[in-house]
Amino acid sequence: xxxxxxxxxxxxxxxxxxxxxxxxxxxxxxxxxxxxxxxxxxxxxxxxxxxxxxxxxxxxxxxxxxxxxxxxxxxxxxxxxxxxxxxxxxxxxxxxxxxxxxxxxxxxxxxxxxxxxxxxxxxxxxxxxxxxxxxxxxxxxxxxxxxxxxxxxxxxxxxxxxxxxxxxxxxxxxxxxxxxxxxxxxxxx
Amino acid sequence: xxxxxxxxxxxxxxxxxxxxxxxxxxxxxxxxxxxxxxxxxxxxxxxxxxxxxxxxxxxxxxxxxxxxxxxxxxxxxxxxxxxxxxxxxxxxxxxxxxxxxxxxxxxxxxxxxxxxxxxxxxxxxxxxxxxxxxxxxxxxxxxxxxxxxxxxxxxxxxxxxxxxxxxxxxxxxxxxxxxxxxxxxxxxxxxxxxxxxxxxxxxxxxxxxxxxxxxxxxxxxxxxxxxxxxxxxxxxxxxxxxxxxxxxxxxxxxxxxxxxxxxx
Numbered sequence: 001x002x003x004x005x006x007x008x009x010x011x012x013x014x015x016x017x018x019x020x021x022x023x024x025x026x027x028x029x030x031x032x033x034x035x036x037x038x039x040x041x042x043x044x045x046x047x048x049x050x051x052x053x054x055x056x057x058x059x060x061x062x063x064x065x066x067x068x069x070x071x072x073x074x075x076x077x078x079x080x081x082x083x084x085x086x087x088x089x090x091x092x093x094x095x096x097x098x099x100x101x102x103x104x105x106x107x108x109x110x111x112x113x114x115x116x117x118x119x120x121x122x123x124x125x126x127x128x129x130x131x132x133x134x135x136x137x138x139x140x141x142x143x144x145x146x147x148x149x150x151x152x153x154x155x156x157x158x159x160x161x162x163x164x165x166x167x168x169x170x171x172x173x174x175x176x177x178x179x180x181x182x183x184x185x186x187x188x189x
Numbered sequence: 190x191x192x193x194x195x196x197x198x199x200x201x202x203x204x205x206x207x208x209x210x211x212x213x214x215x216x217x218x219x220x221x222x223x224x225x226x227x228x229x230x231x232x233x234x235x236x237x238x239x240x241x242x243x244x245x246x247x248x249x250x251x252x253x254x255x256x257x258x259x260x261x262x263x264x265x266x267x268x269x270x271x272x273x274x275x276x277x278x279x280x281x282x283x284x285x286x287x288x289x290x291x292x293x294x295x296x297x298x299x300x301x302x303x304x305x306x307x308x309x310x311x312x313x314x315x316x317x318x319x320x321x322x323x324x325x326x327x328x329x330x331x332x333x334x335x336x337x338x339x340x341x342x343x344x345x346x347x348x349x350x351x352x353x354x355x356x357x358x359x360x361x362x363x364x365x366x367x368x369x370x371x372x373x374x375x376x377x378x379x380x381x382x383x384x385x386x387x388x389x390x391x392x393x394x395x396x397x398x399x400x401x402x403x404x405x406x407x408x409x410x411x412x413x414x415x416x417x418x419x420x421x422x423x424x425x426x427x428x429x430x431x432x433x434x435x436x437x438x439x440x441x442x443x444x445x446x447x448x449x450x451x452x453x
Contacts, residue, residue, distance in 0.1 A: 053331045055449040071445055075334050083332035091325050102261045102326070106333035106340075110258030120235070151329065161332075 005030050005159075006050060010059035013045050021045045023059070044086050051083045051161040063159075079108070082157030084148045092137030096128060099136060100151055107155040115154075122150040262335075262343045275317060277351050279310050300370065301417040303363055305408045307356050307373035308380045309401050314348030315384050316397035319447075323394070337447030338440075341385065349381050372421040375429035380404055382436025389443035 006028040013021040021042035035043045048054040049061060052068045064080070066073035091099065097119055104115035123129045126146040128139075136144065152160065243251065247264045255263070319341045321327040330340060356377070360370040380400050387396035411420040 048328075051332050053328055053449060071448065074448065075336075078332060078334040081332055083329065085328040085332075087325075087328070089326045089329045098261075103329060103333070105258050105261040106330050106335045108258065108334050110256065112257040112260070115261075 005064055007062045008049075008059065011046075011049070011056070011061065012058045013042070013049070013054075014057065021049075047161055048086075051081060052077055053083070053085075077159075079155075080158045082152035082155075082160045084152050084162040090136045090144055090147060092135065094136055095132075096123065096134055096136060096139070096147060097132040099147070100154060103151040104154050109155060118154045122153040125153055126150045259343060262340060263347050275313055277314075277355055279313055279352075281355055300363060301408075301412060301420075303359075303370070304373045304376075304417075304421050305405065307359070308377035308404060310356060311349040311352045311377055311381050312384055312397040312401055314352055315345045315381055315388075316394045318344040318348055318393065319388065320393050322392060331449060336444075338444035341388070341447055345381065345385055349377075353377065369418070369421065372426070375426050375433070376404070376421075379429040379432035379436065382433045382440065384436075386436040386439030386443070389440060389446045 006026075008023050008026040011021060011023040011026075012019070023046070035046060037043050045054065049056055049068075050063065052063075052074050056069060061068050063077050066077050068074045068077055094102075100119035100122060101112075101115050104118055109115045109118060120129060120132070123132055126149050128143060128146055128150060131139065131143065136147065139147065149162075152162070243260075244264060247260050250260050250263060251257075317323050319327075324330070331337065353374070356373070357371070360373075363370045384393070384397045384400045387399065390396075391399075408420060411425075
């Protein structure tokens with residue numbers, strides 16, 4: 001029997017005096033998982049913990065057997081991760097291609113040539129190659145959302161974590177978050 | 190050499206099948222052509238042909254030997270650009286002020302003001318170089334494998350380097366003081382180093398503000414107690430060196446705190 005992709009035990013998270021998240025046990029296998037719930041129910045906190053962006057306060061988290069609290073493990077998790085932040089994190093004055101180039105550098109793609117290839121490939125996947133030279137602020141909301149996805153695709157992540165509301169997949173008007181963890185390997189550009 | 194001949198030559202050299210359809214110059218036909226491989230190669234060629242020319246700052250950094258993986262961290266970070274612009278702008282205004290206010294009567298006072306304020310200039314840049322409040326890409330950067338320590342260090346060094354260069358030029362414009370005019374240099378390094386260490390625990394803007402207030406208080410009390418020459422004399426320089434070292438140790442030891450958002 002193989003270890004689950006994601007396992008959480010006794011997670012308690014607070015912001016000041018307010019309880020943000022309480023998870024006794026949660027196990028997620030390889031595949032796609034959506035996390036649904038009303039505002040303030042801890043969806044974003046959960047996903048930020050899984051994305052290693054937030055530091056755990058108590059309990060244990062294992063992602064593919066790795067412990068996000070350990071620096072080396074955390075880096076290893078991040079090398080496999082594609083992350084779309086709740087707030088898109090897009091600098092409006094930056095150009096689309098330069099932004100992807102910057103994120104590529106953050107993802108330790110050190111060769112400028114390789115970053116260009118990844119950038120073009122990712123922009124092509126989301127249909128933004130034609131606006132590579134445009135400033136991000138000039139893009140529509142939908143295009144900006146696709147750019148957030150493009151930056152997450154850089155570096156061929158095997159896990160995916162999105163704390164973004166996705167209008168296209170949201171049946172009701174309630175905000176939702178979704179995460180998926182998959183093994184589908186993409187071919188490098 | 191035609192493209193077919195080139196393809197055939199490269200195929201022979203690499204011991205691989207030819208990519209291009211159609212007969213080669215020697216009349217040979219290609220072996221199995223991988224359309225996928227071909228598409229990838231053309232995409233790579235297209236990416237190179239369409240590659241935007243690097244900006245002036247990027248070209249300078251590359252000439253200085255800065256690695257390809259580091260250049261975008263310096264040039265493409267909007268938060269850094271803002272901090273860079275703010276810091277250098279303040280430094281330039283400061284230089285102009287030092288150059289134009291050169292009356293002999295208040296020269297002694299002006300050198301004190303200059304030496305007091307100069308170490309604060311890089312702090313403005315460091316305060317705006319890192320953190321969720323000033324960098325829209327902060328969360329994306331946290332989820333990336335890059336070390337937060339390295340990212341902060343690269344940005345801070347860029348800001349400090351640029352503003353220090355401008356301030357050194359400004360020092361030459363100060364009408365009085367002789368060699369005393371550069372007595373701000375070590376206190377500036379100390380203030381920056383301590384700010385970076387404190388930024389591992391507090392918001393960088395708060396850390397920079399606290400260090401700035403503490404520095405002004407120390408100088409004000411010291412000038413009132415002794416005089417300007419003694420205030421910025423050897424004792425201050427030695428203490429600044431110690432503070433720089435202590436800040437660097439603190440920053441390095443607490444580097445892991447820059448790798449995730451702590452909600453404790």
